[in-house]
Amino acid sequence: MSAYDHDVDKEVYDITIVGGGPAGLFATFYSGIRNMKTKLIEALPHLGGQLSTLYPDKYVYDVPGYTKILARDLVKKLEEQAMQVNPTIRLNEKLIALRHLDEKLIELETTRGLHYSKTVLLTTGMGVISMKKLGIPSVERFEGRGVYYLITNKWMFRDKKVIIVGGGDSAVDWALELKDIASEVVLVHRRAGFRAHEAKVVELFSSRIRKLIPYVVRDAHGSEKLESVTLTNVETGEEVTLEADALIPQIGYEIDNSLYKSWGLDVDEHGIKVNGRMETNIPGIFAVGDAASPIGSPKLNLIAIGFAQAIIAVNCAKHYIDPNASIFPGHIVKLT
Numbered sequence: 009m010s011a012y013d014h015d016v017d018k019e020v021y022d023i024t025i026v027g028g029g030p031a032g033l034f035a036t037f038y039s040g041i042r043n044m045k046t047k048l049i050e051a052l053p054h055l056g057g058q059l060s061t062l063y064p065d066k067y068v069y070d071v072p073g074y075t076k077i078l079a080r081d082l083v084k085k086l087e088e089q090a091m092q093v094n095p096t097i098r099l100n101e102k103l104i105a106l107r108h109l110d111e112k113l114i115e116l117e118t119t120r121g122l123h124y125s126k127t128v129l130l131t132t133g134m135g136v137i138s139m140k141k142l143g144i145p146s147v148e149r150f151e152g153r154g155v156y157y158l159i160t161n162k163w164m165f166r167d168k169k170v171i172i173v174g175g176g177d178s179a180v181d182w183a184l185e186l187k188d189i190a191s192e193v194v195l196v197h198r199r200a201g202f203r204a205h206e207a208k209v210v211e212l213f214s215s216r217i218r219k220l221i222p223y224v225v226r227d228a229h230g231s232e233k234l235e236s237v238t239l240t241n242v243e244t245g246e247e248v249t250l251e252a253d254a255l256i257p258q259i260g261y262e263i264d265n266s267l268y269k270s271w272g273l274d275v276d277e278h279g280i281k282v283n284g285r286m287e288t289n290i291p292g293i294f295a296v297g298d299a300a301s302p303i304g305s306p307k308l309n310l311i312a313i314g315f316a317q318a319i320i321a322v323n324c325a326k327h328y329i330d331p332n333a334s335i336f337p338g339h340i341v342k343l344t
């Protein structure tokens with residue numbers, strides 16, 4: 009008797025999409041309009057991927073058709089769009105193994121059961137995200153009491169003194185987002201170069217956000233909660249202590265590719281290797297969005313890129329299942 013007898017879905021789906029971020033949600037809709045029996049599996053209790061987990065209150069400006077849209081509202085729209093095609097959605101289920109039972113039948117093992125599908129589309133993004141920590145004991149002591157690696161509600165910083173650490177997109181985006189909410193925002197970065205989007209860096213430097221460069225965090229102080237932070241100039245050794253209600257380190261993420269390798273997928277430092285059809289090295293298994301590393305094209309972790317890749321993958325999956333089906337779907341005239 010299998011450990012999953014209580015939760016085996018014996019129905020075979022045309023496509024099972026793993027990961028309910030923007031790429032997975034749009035792929036769900038698209039599979040539906042290609043008349044594919046579609047299931048979406050998401051490890052978390054909610055859909056939306058990074059948009060819901062990491063930046064629900066941040067505006068997104070580079071999704072076609074919206075001059076700006078809050079990440080949480082974009083997720084709502086994507087969910088509405090996906091639900092039109094009546095997919096099967098399974099939340100709180102993490103994919104842990106993939107096996108080919110025969111040429112066109114794949115078994116997916118999750119933390120809650122077994123699923124069967126002719127094709128699988130991995131839209132697992134960065135996988136289970138873990139934020140890089142500063143690793144300073146006096147700072148980690150205040151995690152959740154003034155030190156925040158993840159922001160789920162930007163309004164908690166209203167009228168607060170906030171220090172943000174980092175030079176990438178997350179740090180710069182949050183500095184700009186909080187500048188009109190917090191009473192003061194200080195951005196601390198250890199070197200002159202920024203990895204963030206050029207336009208955002210220009211905006212940062214023309215804003216009233218205080219920049220402390222090249223500084224690093226050395227120490228944090230307080231009793232019950234964070235009260236101040238000591239920073240060190242990495243060139244001169246000079247120290248400065250600033251009053252702070254919140255310290256937000258945004259110094260990157262740790263990504264674990266080991267699960268993909270254990271499924272037999274070829275990976276490189278950017279993710280699961282895919283060709284121009286978004287096919288992985290395993291027949292019938294496709295990958296798109298942040299999870300994918302397209303061979304021969306630049307790796308751009310952007311929502312719009314995942315949307316376009318999802319269209320390619322779904323159309324190729326349709327053709328993989330039924331070689332008589334055209335890859336090009338034609339244009340949608342009306343949704344039934």
Ligand SMILES: Cc1cc2nc3c(=O)[nH]c(=O)nc-3n(C[C@H](O)[C@H](O)[C@H](O)COP(=O)(O)OP(=O)(O)OC[C@H]3O[C@@H](n4cnc5c(N)ncnc54)[C@H](O)[C@@H]3O)c2cc1C
Pocket residue numbers: 026027028029030031032049050051052055056057058059062063066067068069070071101102103104131132133134135136177178181296297298299309310311312314
């Ligand atoms: C702070 C920040 C700001 C950003 N701003 C922008 C922006 O303004 N514009 C833009 O275009 N991009 C932006 N991005 C990038 C954008 O969020 C990503 O490119 C996008 O979320 C990738 O979508 P995805 O669907 O591929 O993956 P994700 O959004 O990462 O979703 C993957 C989903 O898969 C699930 N999952 C993972 N492993 C499993 C498993 N084994 N089983 C089941 N489910 C699993 C995860 O829980 C998650 O829900 C930003 C990113 C960050 C961090």
